[in-house]
Amino acid sequence: MLDKRYDPKKVEEGKYENWKSKGYFTAGDKTKNPFSMVIPPPNVTGKLHLGHAWNTTIQDITARYKKLRGYDVLWLPGMDHAGIATQAKVEAKLRKEGISRYDLGREKFLEKAWEWKAEYANNIHEQWAKMGLMLDYTRERFTLDEGLNNAVLHVFKTLYDKGLIYRGERIINYDPELKTALSNIEVVYEDDKGKFYYFKYDVVGTNESLIVATTRPETMFGDTAVFVNPEDPRYKHLIGKKVINPANGEELPLMADSYVDIEFGTGAMKCTPAHDPNDFALAKKYDMPFIRCMDLDAKMNEIAGKYQGMDRYECREALVKDIEASGHLVKIEDIVHPVGHSERSGAVVEPYLSKQWFVKMRPLAEQALAKSSVEFIPERFRDTFRQWMENADDWCISRQLWWGHRIPAYYNDETGDVIVSDKPVNLPGYHQDEDVLDTWFSSALWPFATLGWPEKTPDFERYFPNSLMVTAYDIIFFWVSRMIFDSLEFTKESPFEKCLIHGLIRDAHGKKMSKSSNNGIDPIDVINTYGVDALRYFLTTGSAPGQDIRYIEEKVIASSNYLNKIWNSARYVLETVGEDFKPFKIDPSKLGLLEKDILTKLNNTIKNVSIYMDKYEYSLASTYLYNFVYDDFCSTYLEMSKVTLNNSDEEYRNIVKNVLVTVLRAIIIMIYPFAPFIGEELYLSLPTHLESIMLEVFPSEVEVGQYNATAVDTLYKMISDIRNYKVSNKLAPNAKVNLLVATKDEDLISLKDHLSRFSFAKSLGFIETSDNSGVKFVYDNATMYLLDDTSDEEKALKKQKDIEFYKNEIARSEKILSNENFLAKAPKEKVELEKAKLEQYRAKLEELLK
């Protein structure tokens, strides 16, 4: 027997290990159609947060549902080495021990990183198990494993041979703390407080000077020109002359280009080609030199003269002081301006001219835009993808790190030769590039490389392209778009058929969860308090696809209450039918009205749940199920069954029990993808069951046939009206009442026991034609009189209220039906429906007025 209360801890215990050991998670049944997903590989940097919980729950619901639907489901797990992120963490850990990565050297450092990976992979496995994820661990992959590594080398070499990967000098975003290049999207812009320095530049050969403003004075040593707009009347006459750089006294040409905004600052701009991407472009245009005045550690170099060796900020301070002393400082303004920070280290990014590896984006992006067949859900995210693709700059893929795929380029310093090879090169005089690849270079191959590509493995043949990818919208640029263009380039197919996009999870006030605001919620805490099923249900219901959700504890509690409701309804059914009960095939001809009614509602629920599950609209699917469970099953049929079971013979009692079990079984299987643990527990309590709910199939509709639904509706309305009447007349809920029902509906009369029980009827009579005593309730197929000591006044009041109601309804209906345009243009069914309603209202009013 089930416990009185649903206890998540007890219910969850042992189930996951059992499923796993029985091999239920392992794909490969060739008799079925495949359905495949790969998990977005979490970084091996730390704990999984609620966002992961949400993301993986959506996938798990999908996997379990598709399995119920008879698919051979492959959900492939794996993790990402997360180059920068992990290396930053490992370095931070070492730093606490007083060691730098250089103390250890590459080999030893990588050993430490692998140790780190092992520890965190273990944490992640534990969390996946807690979440109940149906992952096929026999196929688990890691972005740095041998297979992925081969795929990465193959891709690098192929793109290189095609000219789609090149090495070049460009301005890149440099993280001086982690000492590595970053790609554009690894830079986050924040509004920082800064200063705007106005300096006076003397114009050579004149008495004039002009004022140039900058936020980064320390880069003045790398300046090669000052630019103004050619149309700027203030400076027009000076164009072509030289000005003196107040930082070092050197002469700079005063040049003109329409790029310069007349309105901004002083309208005169210094040009630092090696330290600013826009200046770099200008310098290219005018064939100017690129002068680096800083080293990679953000310290000034020999170009800066006496400032050499200073940190960039130190230099800034000293230089400004010196310029002020020379009388060339005009003013300093406090400003707030966007400053690029490294996503991982937070360091202020330094635009820096250096030699890096790049992926040439245009050809790949155009192919992706032209050929991608990925269907985004919701559709609007296709535009997000498109917009980024259309504007994507070349992708800087080299990182000056150790943790990652080492770039397979080999240099001969003497000859200047470069060999790119997917096999190790051991030629004398050659040495391998020290850098590794951007972590996203390998994740971009995830959907196919995890299946064995570039080999044509059976898994690749069978499970690629993936059926579905599930991820949050913030990762479309980083990952989704790159998977799509790499997949199209290398497999000639889109990596997945559909891409389901969800939002971000926020705190109760709508703020982004983050470490800095300390508002993060650990999913494990939630699971320990309310159970994983409640968390899963909360995460995937009550929200629309693609929208953000807020974590609200009350909602998790509500979810838990709902599961408890299902638990207790199961308890009632199982206690009622008994352990020895043997369910049998339903014979529609033997069903009673109420049985037909609940089964019909079940059929509708199965239909709707299926429709929305198939469309990945889990929130809507769950709403239909919820309403059925609460209103139709628990509050109504289940209560009715108590009366039926008391008042019928053995054969009919068995039919009712059979219906109870049938409905319960369907509910359990439908809720199970959302709440697998309680689903399994209840399923295994059913009188007959398979070894596990994981082997079940989705419930199908039950043959019921036609029945008098009006009679059932009227019964439920009567009960509701009587309850309502008692409350509004301050009668106790169990106050006895005398009822008289005027009806010719034999089916309604056959339900008299239920009416009697739920109205606490003292007496209940049936008559053929209407009477005129008591408080009157009018239905489609009956009129009910409540005969008790209510005063005539109250009776009249109630009657007046009803009459008014119907009069209003009739007026509304007549108005619509007198509109010729409505009659002419609205669909016929709508018109007929309205006419039928009007007729009913009139009949009821007439009955009321008798």
Add this chain to the structure above:
RNA sequence: GGAUGUUUAGCUCAGCUGGGAGAGCAUCUGUUUGACGUACAGAAGGUCACAGGUUCGAGCCCUGUAGCAUCCACCA
């Protein structure tokens, strides 16, 4: 500067091709009715941001305005 989302009950949110506004929580009234007080029976609560338009009919479609949020690009 470009783009997207959002505005519906006190709060958090659903509302799927246009056809009589919904849920959970909170509030109020009742209830030892034979699974569930993590419950039951009821009640109250909304000019669906605003202004136009299309339509027989608009929370839903179109245009505009405003607030809130997010993303992209960024000015030296």
